[in-house]
Amino acid sequence: MAFDVQKIRTDFPILHRTVNGYPLVYLDNAATSQKPQVVIDSIVDYYSKHNANIHRGVHSLSQEATDAYEAARKKIQEHFNIKHSHEVIFTSGATHSINLVANGFSSILKQGDEVIVSALEHHSNIVPWQMLCERTGAILKVIPMSEEGVLLLSEYESLLSKKTKLVFVNHISNALGTINPIETIIKKAHTVGAAVLIDGAQSCSHIKPDLQQLDADFYVTSAHKMCGPTGVGILYGKEQWLNKLPPYQGGGEMIKEVTFEKTTYAALPHKFEAGTPNIAGGIAFGAAIDYLNSIGFEAIGVYEKELLDYATQELLKIEGLKIYGTGVEKTSVISFNIEGIHPYDIGTIVDKLGIAVRTGHHCAQPIMDFYEIPGTVRASFAFYNTKEEVDSLVAAVKKARLMLT
Amino acid sequence: MTIEAIQEELIDEFSLFDDWMQKYEYMIDLGKSLPLIDPSLKTDDRLIKGCQSKVWLHSELENDKVVFTADSDAIITKGIVAILIRVFSNQKPEDIVAANTDFIDEIGLKEHLSPTRANGLVSMVKQMKLYAIAYQTQLKN
Numbered sequence: 001m002a003f004d005v006q007k008i009r010t011d012f013p014i015l016h017r018t019v020n021g022y023p024l025v026y027l028d029n030a031a032t033s034q035k036p037q038v039v040i041d042s043i044v045d046y047y048s049k050h051n052a053n054i055h056r057g058v059h060s061l062s063q064e065a066t067d068a069y070e071a072a073r074k075k076i077q078e079h080f081n082i083k084h085s086h087e088v089i090f091t092s093g094a095t096h097s098i099n100l101v102a103n104g105f106s107s108i109l110k111q112g113d114e115v116i117v118s119a120l121e122h123h124s125n126i127v128p129w130q131m132l133c134e135r136t137g138a139i140l141k142v143i144p145m146s147e148e149g150v151l152l153l154s155e156y157e158s159l160l161s162k163k164t165k166l167v168f169v170n171h172i173s174n175a176l177g178t179i180n181p182i183e184t185i186i187k188k189a190h191t192v193g194a195a196v197l198i199d200g201a202q203s204c205s206h207i208k209p210d211l212q213q214l215d216a217d218f219y220v221t222s223a224h225k226m227c228g229p230t231g232v233g234i235l236y237g238k239e240q241w242l243n244k245l246p247p248y249q250g251g252g253e254m255i256k257e258v259t260f261e262k263t264t265y266a267a268l269p270h271k272f273e274a275g276t277p278n279i280a281g282g283i284a285f286g287a288a289i290d291y292l293n294s295i296g297f298e299a300i301g302v303y304e305k306e307l308l309d310y311a312t313q314e315l316l317k318i319e320g321l322k323i324y325g326t327g328v329e330k331t332s333v334i335s336f337n338i339e340g341i342h343p344y345d346i347g348t349i350v351d352k353l354g355i356a357v358r359t360g361h362h363c364a365q366p367i368m369d370f371y372e373i374p375g376t377v378r379a380s381f382a383f384y385n386t387k388e389e390v391d392s393l394v395a396a397v398k399k400a401r402l403m404l405t
Numbered sequence: 406m407t408i409e410a411i412q413e414e415l416i417d418e419f420s421l422f423d424d425w426m427q428k429y430e431y432m433i434d435l436g437k438s439l440p441l442i443d444p445s446l447k448t449d450d451r452l453i454k455g456c457q458s459k460v461w462l463h464s465e466l467e468n469d470k471v472v473f474t475a476d477s478d479a480i481i482t483k484g485i486v487a488i489l490i491r492v493f494s495n496q497k498p499e500d501i502v503a504a505n506t507d508f509i510d511e512i513g514l515k516e517h518l519s520p521t522r523a524n525g526l527v528s529m530v531k532q533m534k535l536y537a538i539a540y541q542t543q544l545k546n
């Protein structure tokens with residue numbers, strides 16, 4: 001079946017509104033994706049018909065809610081091809097997941113151990129590890145990148161040693177769109193016995209990863225990047241790693257037995273799920289995964305590549321426009337500047353024309369420092385965007401350029 | 406002119422524009438005409454925090470009045486700074502402290518007051534008022 005973007009757009013109520021008197025052109029998908037009606041409905045349905053606390057109640061409503069929540073965990077397990085459903089930990093999002101792992105490694109790392117991060121990371125995949133290093137005396141090493149925004153694998157290899165305990169990289173850079181060769185990165189790390197955490201926040205809406213085949217030790221992502229709600233995400237960890245890490249937060253749900261002398265912890269996944277979780281969010285995450293799979297990741301990939309190629313070609317026709325992140329392997333993210341114009345000015349003008357782009361450092365200041373720029377304008381496309389919207393963006397940027405020079 | 410009179414003048418000027426584009430073109434022109442801050446004063450301690458673009462604000466007391474100069478690396482931000490300088494520069498500290506800023510809304514730049522707008526208009530006004538408070542105290546002693 002042909003990819004029918006107009007039909008897909010009818011699934012997203014927000015895409016039919018106007019902004020500043022113009023039809024909304026939403027090109028900030030790397031920040032968060034829009035939500036289809038089925039996901040919105042699943043939240044309404046949960047609160048209208050099934051709301052109860054989960055895992056503990058013997059009453060029917062509680063069982064319904066528990067079943068729906070655990071069914072979502074199952075869906076996530078299948079989607080990412082995870083071996084056991086108890087290796088899927090519900091969290092509030094990718095940042096929470098990373099902090100959970102970084103906290104756990106506090107009791108594993110020793111002074112002088114090394115951990116490796118990439119130059120392409122979001123602050124959320126830098127700061128928790130810096131804090132971990134401060135607590136443990138471990139040393140943070142950085143895989144450098146090329147002018148094209150591509151990680152230098154030979155440099156990575158030279159950083160690896162028996163001292164390396166952890167490597168954490170994103171699958172896709174949020175600021176530039178570069179797809180990192182995570183399969184190679186994982187393989188190389190394993191040769192020295194280091195564990196690898198993959199931040200999938202930017203890739204999960206574009207690529208369906210097979211976590212068993214990839215052999216990642218940890219994988220984190222947020223539901224809101226893949227048409228799901230905000231405030232919910234997952235940590236995947238291999239069973240042996242999750243058993244090794246101590247609990248992150250204490251509270252209800254994560255215990256086996258509590259006395260004032262000693263508490264024993266629940267088995268996976270509950271050991272890491274203290275307190276009442278975002279039940280509606282978890283269920284809606286499941287609905288979002290069903291929705292994306294009904295469209296199909298292969299079709300999404302092909303269509304987004306078309307949009308990326310078209311937008312790249314059209315934007316480059318604008319005088320003085322420079323794109324940052326020009327690696328061969330990239331997703332539908334275009335980070336750019338126009339010579340002599342501040343990205344903030346461009347963002348302000350195109351917003352007046354109803355176009356939502358992101359401006360600034362995209363929570364990746366080290367990348368901006370590398371290019372010696374204050375920030376970029378970032379247009380990030382999803383499968384529900386159209387070529388006509390790319391044309392609107394190009395026209396708006398041209399107008400902004402005229403006004404600002 | 407008093408702060409209030411200047412604010413009225415700005416409201417009149419901005420009411421002439423039919424659409425946002427003319428308004429922004431005017432702000433961009435104002436930005437371009439902003440007397441630049443002395444480059445030696447573009448130091449980190451004069452940077453206003455909370456802006457996506459950089460804004461340097463410098464103040465001096467001349468004849469019991471506060472004189473502001475500023476610069477920004479973004480042109481629309483510079484236009485906003487130019488408007489604020491027109492309103493608040495060459496005014497007595499107590500008048501700056503007491504002034505309200507409803508005119509920003511009235512000239513149709515309300516969107517720049519939202520906390521998500523990282524252009525720091527709110528921070529700029531706050532910083533100007535803080536300088537005024539400092540001079541007010543200095544003059545009293």
